[in-house]
Amino acid sequence: MTGTHRPLAALTMLARDPLAWGLTALVLLIFGMESLKPLFAAAFPALERPVYEQDTFVALVIAHARIVAVSSSVSILVGVAAGIFVTRSTGAEFRSLVESIVAIGQTFPPVAVLAVAVPLIGFGETPALIALALYGLLPIVQQTIAGLESVPRAAREVAQGLGMSATQILTRVDLPLALPVIIAGVRISVIINIGTAAIASTVGVKTLGSPIIVGLSGFNTAYIVQGAVLVGLLAIVTDIAFGRLGRYFERWRFAA
Amino acid sequence: MIELQHVSKAFGATKAIEDLSLTVQQGEFIVLIGSSGSGKSTALKMMNRLLEHDSGRILFAGDEIRTFRPEDIRRRMGYAIQSIGLFPHWTVEQNIATVPELLKWPGARIRARVTELLELLDLEPELYRNRYPHQLSGGQQQRVGVARALAGDPEVLLMDEPFGALDSLTRVALQNELARIHRASGKTIVLVTHDIDEALRLATRVVLLDLGRVVQSGTPMQILAQPASEFVTDFMGRSEVGIKLLGLETVAGRVRRNESAEGTPVAENLTLREALSVFLARQVDRLAIVDGAGRPAGCLHFSDLVKSRE
Numbered sequence: 166m167t168g169t170h171r172p173l174a175a176l177t178m179l180a181r182d183p184l185a186w187g188l189t190a191l192v193l194l195i196f197g198m199e200s201l202k203p204l205f206a207a208a209f210p211a212l213e214r215p216v217y218e219q220d221t222f223v224a225l226v227i228a229h230a231r232i233v234a235v236s237s238s239v240s241i242l243v244g245v246a247a248g249i250f251v252t253r254s255t256g257a258e259f260r261s262l263v264e265s266i267v268a269i270g271q272t273f274p275p276v277a278v279l280a281v282a283v284p285l286i287g288f289g290e291t292p293a294l295i296a297l298a299l300y301g302l303l304p305i306v307q308q309t310i311a312g313l314e315s316v317p318r319a320a321r322e323v324a325q326g327l328g329m330s331a332t333q334i335l336t337r338v339d340l341p342l343a344l345p346v347i348i349a350g351v352r353i354s355v356i357i358n359i360g361t362a363a364i365a366s367t368v369g370v371k372t373l374g375s376p377i378i379v380g381l382s383g384f385n386t387a388y389i390v391q392g393a394v395l396v397g398l399l400a401i402v403t404d405i406a407f408g409r410l411g412r413y414f415e416r417w418r419f420a421a
Numbered sequence: 422m423i424e425l426q427h428v429s430k431a432f433g434a435t436k437a438i439e440d441l442s443l444t445v446q447q448g449e450f451i452v453l454i455g456s457s458g459s460g461k462s463t464a465l466k467m468m469n470r471l472l473e474h475d476s477g478r479i480l481f482a483g484d485e486i487r488t489f490r491p492e493d494i495r496r497r498m499g500y501a502i503q504s505i506g507l508f509p510h511w512t513v514e515q516n517i518a519t520v521p522e523l524l525k526w527p528g529a530r531i532r533a534r535v536t537e538l539l540e541l542l543d544l545e546p547e548l549y550r551n552r553y554p555h556q557l558s559g560g561q562q563q564r565v566g567v568a569r570a571l572a573g574d575p576e577v578l579l580m581d582e583p584f585g586a587l588d589s590l591t592r593v594a595l596q597n598e599l600a601r602i603h604r605a606s607g608k609t610i611v612l613v614t615h616d617i618d619e620a621l622r623l624a625t626r627v628v629l630l631d632l633g634r635v636v637q638s639g640t641p642m643q644i645l646a647q648p649a650s651e652f653v654t655d656f657m658g659r660s661e662v663g664i665k666l667l668g669l670e671t672v673a674g675r676v677r678r679n680e681s682a683e684g685t686p687v688a689e690n691l692t693l694r695e696a697l698s699v700f701l702a703r704q705v706d707r708l709a710i711v712d713g714a715g716r717p718a719g720c721l722h723f724s725d726l727v728k729s730r731e
């Protein structure tokens with residue numbers, strides 16, 4: 166009896182899972198945009214080509230994800246390292262300096278960074294990656310500091326008193342306890358990055374922003390919709406996935 | 422075991438410890454007592470180098486503690502504090518195994534040690550092993566804290582007001598267990614407290630500190646019966662010194678073996694202080710006494726509280 170119920174239960178659970186829904190919608194749209202042509206043709210009758218065809222949407226999504234992955238990895242590495250550094254006794258004096266620099270990085274609009282970077286470095290991926298990585302630093306640094314500071318003082322004192330070295334305190338106590346908070350920062354940073362990466366197309370990088378930029382310059386609203394919907398869905402799916410990841414690293418909290 | 426020789430320590434302009442000399446012998450249960458700001462916690466934390474002393478020498482097993490790596494010396498001393506500081510993301514087992522893991526004991530030995538300690542501290546191993554700290558009561562958490570401090574089989578146990586945050590019932594229960602562990606293991610223990618009754622109940626030697634200096638050091642009996650100064654008398658609670666003295670002795674030492682009395686008997690391992698309470702509560706002047714097995718052991722007269730029969 167349970168044999169017939171278990172797959173059904175699993176299916177029901179899957180059907181209720183927003184991550185499953187989001188992923189399905191994303192995959193269907195990526196591969197099925199072409200077949201929505203009649204729909205876009207009906208919605209935008211004035212347009213000659215109602216679906217973006219200069220690249221496949223598969224290629225666009227992969228390129229977009231790659232830009233985000235590279236720039237976010239840099240943000241995470243630099244941001245977490247900076248957060249750890251300024252919460253150690255040796256780096257404490259640099260804390261306000263780092264926080265200011267990171268805040269400035271967030272204040273500069275990525276478009277402005279691109280405008281400055283392109284004449285210096287030239288067109289292409291590099292200026293875009295620099296702009297995105299800088300822009301994504303703030304939430305990661307802030308949350309790393311907040312997470313490390315939320316570690317109970319007593320736990321750190323005992324860790325030291327029982328004979329853990331500074332590195333052991335960091336890897337066994339500080340980071341595991343701060344991880345859910347750090348992941349919350351990474352989540353915000355990556356989500357912002359997914360949206361912002363679209364503007365990299367203004368300097369010639371292929372992303373999901375390409376149909377949007379082409380659509381804007383050519384008055385093709387359908388292109389804009391196609392690019393924007395995919396960027397949005399990608400962001401939603403990523404957001405849910407990071408939520409899961411954060412809860413996984415905090416699962417001890419829910420033990421009953 | 423641990424020897425402080427003319428040790429001083431200042432925090433900025435404030436002197437926390439001044440010319441403190443103290444020897445902790447193997448197997449002693451030393452209780453450092455004093456009001457806040459007396460330097461008792463500072464003295465304790467200098468012993469495992471959580472704080473570094475400014476001048477003087479601190480010897481551990483004969484060597485100046487600065488010749489050891491801080492981590493090594495700390496792994497040879499257990500450490501427990503008032504706020505317990507269990508690692509919230511680790512199970513009870515992982516918490517207790519902290520020092521054995523640092524010492525790289527083999528897994529089977531660690532597991533056996535955790536079981537042994539859970540049993541020693543009256544926590545059903547299979548029930549508690551995999552729980553997280555937030556699933557335990559305050560008293561259970563401190564039991565785990567004490568187990569963790571004992572886990573690496575340390576030569577000395579350092580405890581900074583370990584029972585300060587517990588309710589009085591739990592506190593007394595844990596004090597009794599710590600006394601039992603001390604008797605059974607002969608481990609050297611240094612405990613800091615501001616609770617006089619805790620000091621008198623646990624210590625083999627009480628060290629009273631004030632303004633970073635030793636005011637008096639001696640057995641609980643010496644501190645109460647031969648206070649070195651008015652300050653000691655005041656600190657011990659001037660009006661209650663007599664009552665506290667009664668708390669140091671059990672009924673067994675004064676019972677009249679060849680007499681008997683009416684009424685519900687009391688156990689001979691009660692302190693005289695508890696016996697006094699029974700006398701007053703029952704409004705009687707004689708109590709029937711039984712031994713640990715419940716057999717009649719004799720009788721105690723109210724007047725026996727005043728002095729022992731020579």
